Amino acid sequence: MQRWIVGIIVAAAAAAAVSAQTLYIPASANADGVNQTRWRTDLQVKAVGDAPASFTIELLKTGVDNSEPTTTEHTLAASESLRLGNVLETDFDYAGTAALRIIATDGGILATSRTYNDDPGGTYGQTVPAVIESEAFPFGRDATLIQLSRSPDPSAGFRTNIGFVNAVDSSTAIEVDVFESDGTHLGTLTRNLPPFGHRQINDVFHAVGADDVPDGYAIVGTTSEDGRFIAYASVVDNGSGDAIFILGGVEVASLPLDPRLVVFESFMRPG
């Protein structure tokens, strides 16, 4: 093959390669739920260090292709921490559920969120942490969700919802294997996530035909070679509606055997 290599003036080419900081809030809501519950999400973002920061928030609506998401922009003074109450309403005028993608366009940021039932008698809910994009699970590495439960009594015990966020701009096929605590395989569910899509499977044990699972776990993977995803579980108390949020973790056995040295090679004309 004949090669023609053309040099161009690239002042920035040798700059250290550092990506913009990208975080995901895997679940958020501005929606009415069962038993007259009203679910809201407050988002908190802080500029890190002594520098100001700017960031965008992208709304990744549940169940749809979010290749071109609605986006809002914010600026933080140095050391400022900003709370965006009911962020889906105030930033996006959106009613429903979604994930959020937060990109630091200048400076660095720290983020977290709380999704809660905005009950007049007092709120209750769950902290939903921000997940760094690089921690999204690639093909070949599974996310394990533990501390899951299901009670057949709708007024007692717990139920488990499992959700996913697609961290790439292409469809990602998700496979969920659900187990009892002793390792008994209860069933497999598959879902397809559109680009930057968000989905949730409610009452996941019921979805595989299980009725009473006091203690269980799930293993989530992708069958898409280019796929990357974030997985979480929300375990809800049937009696009170209170929930705990569980992020997918990595089992030691599925970690790379060695730390991986990545070599970035560039071919240029010196000078």
Added chain:
Amino acid sequence: MLIIDQDVDAPLGGRLDRWFDSYNTPGTVYLPLVMVDSGEQIDSGDTSFTQVYGDMLDTALTRPAGARMAVEATRIGSVLQFDVSITNTSGETLSAANHATLTALVYEEPATANAIPLVVRTGTTAITTLADGDTGSTTFEATVTGLNPSTTRWVVIADYLPAGSTTAYDTLQAVEGP
């Protein structure tokens, strides 16, 4: 993570070939040509460098290694001898059939802080048959005449042509030293 440069007009160690193997398209290309994981990801020309290169590295850093590797380098006169022990965890047999290779890229520590080092010497050897899960060892060398031993650095890259890929190579693992 290691960032290294090569002179595109005097490429060494077959690394530029890896880029073109991955590119696999006739016609003009624009500098800089960049790659991670031996061509598993490539890019070229003027682009949003920080974003594009950062995304390439972020992606590469999440990928599992395909081998465990230990390297001991010994300066013997004008050569740097590399003694390599490698355990194949790729799930495939490594051999000449998939062009499994060990390549040493030798460079000198830049005199200026934050400067990107330039590859000045290389050595290479083929990985003979190594089944998945097996461990093998080999020795090869690079000529390092004229290089200051106190500032000489190296990285040994194990790569191969994965099943299902017709042109793009992939890095199994890399080890740098000293």
